[in-house]
Amino acid sequence: MELRELVEGGVLLTSRAREAGWARRSLLRALGREGWTRVQAGAWIEPGRDADFATRLRAVQLLKPRLVVSHRSATALWRIETLTPMAEGTLEFIDPDLTLRSGGKGVLVHRMPLDEGDVVRCEGLRVTGADRTLADLLRAGPRDEALVAVESALTWRRVGGVRRAPVTTAALVSLALEAPLRGAEGGRRRLKLADPGSGPPRRPSRACACTTRAFGPRARPNSVRPTAAAAIWTSCSEPRGWPSRSRGTPTTAHASRTAGMSPASTRYSSARRCFFSSATPPRTSSTVPR
Known part of the structure; x- marks a missing residue:
């Protein structure tokens, strides 16, 4: 054959x-x-x-027929948007028999109960229903990932160039969260935070570019007015020797210590001595209290 x-x-x-x-x-x-x-x-x-994504899912399910596509892998089949598209990521399945620990390379298996009413056929694969998929994401987290998926599923969206209708309702998702499973209470709290009118998620690269522009040179605050101590620091950072307060010439002791040193070393030595010795400017007639 x-x-x-x-x-x-x-x-x-x-x-x-x-x-x-x-x-x-x-x-x-x-x-x-x-x-x-x-x-x-x-x-x-x-x-x-x-x-492709569907073929890799089918290969795993043919090898282990009891596995059901779930979580983020199921959102891709339902055309539900997420923060991290799963087309190239780890494949996620549920094992309702609670016995399988590993599904193979690049496969994550969740061992949890699953009713037959929560399983549907999608593209020839056994997949969790839309409401059960969202309930699993709300229970497992992370919160932002789950909220983006819920808000996408409850509204009209254009995903992958295809405009689709809402795939479920908030009431059905809330009903799916009533099952006594781990994380159900946290999932119900997260569901209350969902805002279907928030719109589709933004691309991370675009958000980063906007943040970079917002903190560009033009958005920086005005420079702080230099203090007297900062002025002394600046004057001491010159590549010459230690400046005298009276005439700006290096002292004999400092000149002997910095002889043979590189300009960078000389600047560091001068700045360090200046900071520890003259960080506070001397009082003048205008600063002496009367």
Whole structure:
């Protein structure tokens, strides 16, 4: 039997090929010769197909059929916006049997109860419903990530160039949070903070650019007027020796200490001596109290 006849959704499982009579060595040679792409241990993508988000999800679910796409991976299938798009990130699933600890490379498995009513079919995959997906995000956090997803799901949005209608309601999300699961109380508090009129999330790069412009040279406050001590510091930072208060000439002791030193070292030595010796300016006739 040809390998392409064993493909499901662009994914070939080596276990199916072995059951069809392929020997292990012959199978590996054929996969390498024909240009198949390995995405998980025991799962290969047929030649000519990209390892896109949906195909990688399908490969994991074919290997472990009891897993259900959930959390941020489910938001991508529902076209719900998040702060961190999951198309290239970790794949998230729920194991309702509470037994699986690892789902493979780049796969995060949540062990938690899941009713059949919370599971739907989307693009040929078993996925948590929109209200259950949002409830899981509100329970798990982080808060801002969950709020962005809730606000996106409750309103009309254009995601990936496609304009879609609201995928659920706040009442259904609140109902999904009534399940006695860990983090339910915090999830209900976060749901009250959601503002559907806030609009789509901004791109982080654009926000950073605005912040940089806001604190540019033109936005800096006016320079502080220099004090007398700052004036003394500036005068002492010149690359010459220690300035005398009367005539501005270096003293003999300081000249002997700085002989042979580099200009930078001389400036540091002068500034240090100036700071510890003359940080407070001498009083003049205008500063002496009467």
